[in-house]
Amino acid sequence: MECAKSDERFSSRTQDRATFLKRFQSCFLATNRLVSFPWTNLELELERSKSSDVILELLQQTCLHSLCRKFPPSPRYRKSFLSELIKRVEAAACEPMDELYDALAEVVAAPEMAEGYRTYLLPCGESVSLLESVALISKGTTGLVTWEAALYLTEWALDHPKMFTGRRVLELGSGAGLTGIAVCCSCAPSSYVFSDCHPSVLRRLRDNLNLNGLDDANAAGVEITVEELDWTDVNEECVRDIGADVLVAAGLLLCRLLSVAFQSHLVVLRVTDVVYDPEVVAVLVQLLSKFLHRGAPLEVLICSTVRNPQTYADFKHKLGRKTKYLLVHGMLDVVSDNMGLAGDAGIGHRVMHGVVNHVFEYSRECEIELVQLFACQ
Numbered sequence: 001m002e003c004a005k006s007d008e009r010f011s012s013r014t015q016d017r018a019t020f021l022k023r024f025q026s027c028f029l030a031t032n033r034l035v036s037f038p039w040t041n042l043e044l045e046l047e048r049s050k051s052s053d054v055i056l057e058l059l060q061q062t063c064l065h066s067l068c069r070k071f072p073p074s075p076r077y078r079k080s081f082l083s084e085l086i087k088r089v090e091a092a093a094c095e096p097m098d099e100l101y102d103a104l105a106e107v108v109a110a111p112e113m114a115e116g117y118r119t120y121l122l123p124c125g126e127s128v129s130l131l132e133s134v135a136l137i138s139k140g141t142t143g144l145v146t147w148e149a150a151l152y153l154t155e156w157a158l159d160h161p162k163m164f165t166g167r168r169v170l171e172l173g174s175g176a177g178l179t180g181i182a183v184c185c186s187c188a189p190s191s192y193v194f195s196d197c198h199p200s201v202l203r204r205l206r207d208n209l210n211l212n213g214l215d216d217a218n219a220a221g222v223e224i225t226v227e228e229l230d231w232t233d234v235n236e237e238c239v240r241d242i243g244a245d246v247l248v249a250a251g252l253l254l255c256r257l258l259s260v261a262f263q264s265h266l267v268v269l270r271v272t273d274v275v276y277d278p279e280v281v282a283v284l285v286q287l288l289s290k291f292l293h294r295g296a297p298l299e300v301l302i303c304s305t306v307r308n309p310q311t312y313a314d315f316k317h318k319l320g321r322k323t324k325y326l327l328v329h330g331m332l333d334v335v336s337d338n339m340g341l342a343g344d345a346g347i348g349h350r351v352m353h354g355v356v357n358h359v360f361e362y363s364r365e366c367e368i369e370l371v372q373l374f375a376c377q
Contacts, residue, residue, distance in 0.1 A: 017045060017054065025061040027361045029119035029127075031073045034084055036361060046092040055089055055097055063103045067119050071129040071211075074116030078107040114138065118146065120178060123158060123359055124186055130176045130208045143175040143201035152368045153303035154179045155356040161187040163299070171195060172229065177208045184214060184222045191223035197230045231287045281311065285318045289345040292375040300373035301352075305366050312369075319347040320376050346376045 020041035027037050045054050062068060063078060072078065082104040089100065119129040133144035157164060157179065164187035171180050174194040184192050194209070196202050206226055209215055214224055292298055306312045352370040 016041070017057075020045075021054075021057055021061050023361065024058055025065065026121055028062040028073070028081060029065075029067055029071075029121065030361060031077050031116065031118050032361050033363070034080060036363070037084075039084075039088060042088060043092060046089070046094055050094075052089065052094045052097050055085070055094070055100060058085070059099055059103060064099070067127060067129070071117035071119050073118065074113055074134050075107045075110035076112060076134070077116060079104065082107065120146075120151075120154075120182075120360055122182060122186060123357070126185055128178055128181045128185070128212055130178060130181075131204065131211065132176050139198075139200040141198045141201055143173070143196055143198055144204055146176050146178045147305065148362055148364075148366065149303045149305045149368055150175060150179050151360045151362050152356065153301070153370065154182045155359045156303070156352070156370055157183050158186055158359060159356050163187075163301075164189045166190050169193065172231075174205055174226075175201060177205050181209065181212050181214060184224065185212075189222055191225070194224070194226045195229040197228060199228075202226060202228055231283050281315045281318060285315070285345045285347070288319075288373060289347060292347055292373060298375075301370060302373065303368065303370045305368050307366065316349060316371075318345060319349050319373065320345050348374045348376045350374075 020038045023038050024042075026032075042054070042058070046052075063082065082100070086100060086104065089097075114134055115131055116134055117129055118132050119127050121127050130146065132146060133139075136142060136145055138144055164183050167189050168191045169180075169183065169189045170193045172195055174180055174196050177194060180192055180194050183189060194205055196205060206215070209224065209226065214222075288300065292300060304312060349371045352372055
């Protein structure tokens with residue numbers, strides 16, 4: 001009996017160790033804040049084992065891992081991580097390890113860089129590696145880093161692959177490309193249009209697609225394109241002319257993008273983390289209205305981190321009426337209709353409630369809301 005209990009305890013400790021080492025790997029490769037790492041679990045393991053073996057395992061999952069060698073986080077980040085790790089090891093009075101100090105020496109000698117790789121591990125066992133800016137704002141844009149709303153929306157998409165399977169998907173504000181790449185790899189859309197308006201973002205986006213084996217071609221069975229899209233350039237004339245034998249528009253590239261999006265009778269349109277500045281709310285609502293009132297079925301998903309509640313409330317007010325829905329057996333049924341003070345755009349919205357599987361390690365302190373939009377009659 002005692003042997004059996006001992007075996008159970010050993011098995012439990014082994015599972016716990018594997019779990020927190022996996023969390024270390026996920027946090028490290030995605031360059032999460034150091035405070036989010038499971039340091040307490042590591043300290044308990046060091047105290048229990050009185051051995052540095054777990055540190056070698058941890059290094060093999062992080063700095064010495066093949067993904068880190070191929071797509072290394074910035075030298076500054078790796079230096080900070082290793083310095084913190086050394087501090088914890090020394091506090092536990094464990095035997096020093098050459099591999100740990102060799103890894104630190106390697107990054108100390110490396111030049112500082114404004115960019116670094118972030119690798120996001122997917123449930124299917126694949127990963128998405130992106131070259132991102134170290135600073136949140138660089139080259140006059142916030143689009144060179146992956147924000148929380150993109151992480152959340154990616155998790156939601158991975159939980160609901162049928163929303164994208166076999167469909168043409170247009171993404172506004174694609175940024176570094178995480179959501180689109182994950183959807184293309186895991187959800188089998190028929191086509192995916194990545195778009196943004198900033199030249200630096202578009203260049204980085206193309207680089208990241210190539211980095212992950214995707215480009216402006218039919219990759220992984222998905223027709224992939226990258227387009228420049230300035231919301232202010234979409235006018236009624238451009239929308240009316242879509243589908244005509246002759247297309248006339250002020251912005252040829254933009255009209256080409258819209259033509260690609262409108263050719264299908266059903267398109268999934270996504271907008272990620274775009275509702276920040278009150279000045280852009282009106283432009284965004286007008287753009288969404290043009291898409292939704294074009295006369296063909298369209299599903300629109302908007303995922304936003306609610307950084308400014310007043311701005312976000314203004315955005316939803318300008319959309320139009322809100323309809324309350326109840327999820328029953330996987331189908332959305334209307335339970336009540338609250339007209340309220342409808343906005344001018346004639347767009348209804350419903351909040352997509354529900355728990356998503358936590359695939360990525362990131363701060364969930366700020367409210368993140370996913371809404372589905374539809375045209376009101």
